[in-house]
Amino acid sequence: MNGTDEQKAARLYRMVMPGHICPYGLKSKDLLERQGFEVEDHHLTTREETDAFMEKHGVETTPQTFVGNKRIGGYDSLRVYFKLDPPEEERSDTTYRPVIAIFSVALLLALGLSWHQYGTLLSLRAVEWFVSLSMTILAIQKLQDVESFSTMFLNYDLLARRWVPYSRIYPYAEAFAGILMTAGALVWLSAPVSFFIGLIGAISIFKAVYLEKRELKCACVGGSSSVPLGFVSLTESLMMTAMGLWMPARVLLMG
Structure with missing residues (x-):
């Protein structure tokens, strides 16, 4: 922290109106x-008062925090000031947080189901549930905005590039296979679907990332994803491919 904040006092100006309390103001205060x-919490209680404050200080947004005579800025600037976030120019536009x-x-759900069903966290079914639940949750992300997903998907998927409707079918197919595999039902139908979409995905990702060395965002968590296309995306596709092979094999082996 800077020497100017040794007195541990700050002035905060934030919007607190009858119909609106600025959430970033609350976060800044907290x-x-x-x-x-x-x-020292100053409430801006009208639109006119807020506009006058912004004009006086030459800012376009509130809240605004001051430490001593220094203006720190809004909530994001406050986080940088306290070294909780890097400066904007040093931030990466990629993240693995959504897939993590x-x-x-999905793993915790699978372990919970295993505990409920078999009285143990570690079971073969828990592994299967982990994959099938991961597929289902990832499909939900895509289904929130299928058109946005399809646009990003077309950047690298080989089948979708040849037949564009596949880019819109994919999320439904992934959800369909994941739900059936979670239930252990209609394996003869869910397994081929999982194997097919997983294999095409794995080949497409390997070609785009490891052969062509392209830097792309992965559509695996939806069309607004900041997850880089690469190892995680390839792992997802390989998991679906493996499930497509394992589920019918398990049925044959265990009768």
Whole structure:
């Protein structure tokens, strides 16, 4: 922290109106207090008062935080000031957070189902549920905006480039296979679907990333994804391919 904040006091100007309380203002106040600051909390209670404040200080948004005579800025600037985030120019436009969240929740759900069904966290069915639930949750992400997904998907999927409707069918096929595999039903139908879309996806990703060395965003978590196309995307496709082979094999082996 800078020497100017040694007194641990800050002035915060935020919108608090009858029909609107700025969420970033609340977050700024909470962050300052968690950092040990005594906050002089100024409410901007009308549109006119807010506009006058912004014009006076030459800013376009509120909230605004001041430490001593120095204006820190809005909530994002406050996080940079406290070194919780890097400066904007140093930030990466890619993240693995969405897929980490999806796979983590799918794993915990699979373990929970295994515990409920078999009284143990570790079971073969837990592994199957992990893959099928991951497929289903990933499909939900895509189904929120199928057109946006299809646009990003067309950047690299080989089949979709030859037959564009496949880019819109894919999320439904993934959800369909994932749901049936979670239930252990209609394996004769879900397994080929999973194997087919997984294999095409794996080949497409390998070609785009490892042969052509292209830097692309992955459509795996939807069309607004910031997840880079690469190892994680390839793993997802290989998991679906493996499930497409394993599920019918299990039925044959276990009768």
